[in-house]
Amino acid sequence: MTSEGETPTKKEVLFPQIGEVVDATDDEGKPTEIESYCVNCEQNGVTRLLLTRIPHWRDIIVMSFECEHCGFRNNEVQFAGVIAEKGCTYTCEISSPEDLDRQLVRSESASVKIHEIDLELPSSNTQRGSLTTIEGLISAIIDDLSSEQPARKYTDEETYKKIEVILERLKAFRENREKCTISVNDFAGNSYIENLCAPNPDPKLNIRYYNRTREMNIALGLNVDSCADDEEDTAKKDHLQNNVIKDLQANEKEEELRGDDKVSEVMIFPTNCSNCNTPSDTRMHMINIPHFKEVVIMSTACGYKSNEVKAGGPISPQGKRIKLKIVDIEDLSRDILKSETCNLIIPDIDLELTTGTLGGRFTTIEGLLRQISDELQQRVPFASGDSVKEERRKTFANFIEKLNKVISGEVLPVHLILDDPLANSYLQNLYAPEPDPNMLIEYYDRTWEQNEALGLNDMNVENYEANNDEDSVDKNPN
Known part of the structure; x- marks a missing residue:
């Protein structure tokens, strides 16, 4: 605390952006140097530590070791932020030189697999985090496999020949003479493969998020002592949610019976902050x-503030597609409920949000578009910075400009499409209960693939205790 008359000191910034570090001329912008033991020659070298921030990504610690006695060098990257809420798997098809230039962040807990040759680099407590490219990753694998080949040729010729075949395939991948598919699976959720089409979905890149198991949490050092196994823990959470919803419904009914104008009770329960x-x-x-x-x-x-909306009631038998023509500023003030299963598309500016993006939101059209703009500028990794190609930087800047012009009403009319297979999304009708001339609502039958993704094909709600196997819904007959 400061005494009266003293000026409070400015909060120290531990993780400046890389550009600020490069431009810094004072001693504060320089890396911290520590004398360290060299494992190669057993003398002392110098370790340099730099706390920095990758724009629109995360806080990281860059470490570099150099020994002036033997010339040995080493470097690695460690994450300084929090562990992500879920694990992630990035799967990318590499078929062009541009794909080989994709930037790749691999954390200490990530495993990498090249599917065509069934080669996997498992996660390990001893591996280092790295920031590289797809080409750099393949080159590192080639160097590691080639290091012992001269000795292996005379001591184990059979293994030597097998590895030579793998090396030839890897060189073909690196030189773009052959396509390959690379997956990065990180249960800490701190790894990433660059999206070359950001902010739009990349057709060559598939991203899947999943809940960690108890064993994964233990491997990450998370506190799981008070938790039961996954199934029991999930059952407890479901039971708690059901009780909370029942209490909410009971409170609303009581308010209706009393005829009061007061707002029904807001339920409060303890959780952990997602940030x-x-x-x-x-x-x-x-x-x-x-x-x-x-x-x-x-x-x-x-x-840190977060909010989410969950639709109540039963699952709709059909999906719903809402098409709105936004013709003036007044349309931007319409209430909108975008569920977590909803796809949002504005074809006029090539904007598409896939299922799960932003979660459930209850706001206005303008509020939702502003949130999309803010999220893209703050959270899209490698959309700016020194490593971004000028062409991609301009493409991203032009898209943000078009989106902001729609928000301000400069570029109208545009078309907004909400496609929700569970029909849990809503767009306000300004002419209710009459039909809206600028809005079209379509209902459609879900495909087998959509039901499979939503977990509906295997859902059984009748006689499940008597014979769950016989009464379960048949899977895709094809």
Whole structure:
């Protein structure tokens, strides 16, 4: 604390951006140097530490060791941020020189697999995090496999020949003479493969997020002592959520019977913050959207604020597609409920949000578009910085400019499409209960693939205790 008359000191920035470090001329911008033991010649070398931030990505620690006695050098990257909420798997098809230039972040907990040759680099507590490219990764694998080949040729000729075949394939991949598919699986969620089409989906890149198992949490050093196994823990959470929703419904019914104008009770239960994992409170409230259905709004505040909307009621038998022609500023003020299963498309500016992006949101069209703009500028990795090609930088800047012009109403009309296979999304009708001349609502039958992705093909709600195997829904007959 500062005494009266003293000026409070400015908060120290531990993780400046790389550009700020490069431009810094004072001693504060230089890396920290520490005298360290050299494992190669057993004398002392110098380790340099730099706390920095990759733009739109994460805080990292760059470490470099150099020994002036024997010339040995070593470097690695460690993440300084929090562990992601879920694990992730990036799968990318490499078929052009541009794909080989994709930047790749591989954390200490990530495993890498090249599918065509069934080659896998497993995760290990001893491996170092790295920031490289696809070509750099393949080159590193080639160097590692080639290092012992001269000795192996005379001591184990059979293994030598097998590795030579793999090396030839890897060189073909590196020189783009042959296509390959690379997967990076990281249960810490801290690895990444660059999206060359950002902010749009990359047709060559598939991203899948998944919940970690108990064993994965233990490997990451997370506190799981108070948790039971995964199935019991999931059952407890489901039971808690069901009780909370039942309490919300009971409170609303009581309010209706009393005829009060007061807002029904907001339920509060303890959770952990998704950003810093600090214990915090989540608030839940169930409301009824006119001409739609009941929804549950959840909000968590811990300095970092987040909110989400869950649709209530049964699963719709059909999917729903809403098409709106936005013709003036007034249309941007329409209420919109975008569920977590909804795809949002604005074809006029080539904007497409796939299922799961931004989660569930209940806001206005303008508010949602502003959030999309902010998220793209703050969280799209490698969309700016010294390593980005000028062509890609201009493409991304032009897209953000077009999106902001739609938000401000300079570029109208445009078409907004909400495609939700569960029909849990909603767009306000300004002419309700009459039809909206600028809005078209279509219902369609879900495909087998959509039902499979939503887990509906294997769902059984009748006689499941008697004979679950016989009564389960048949899978794809093809």
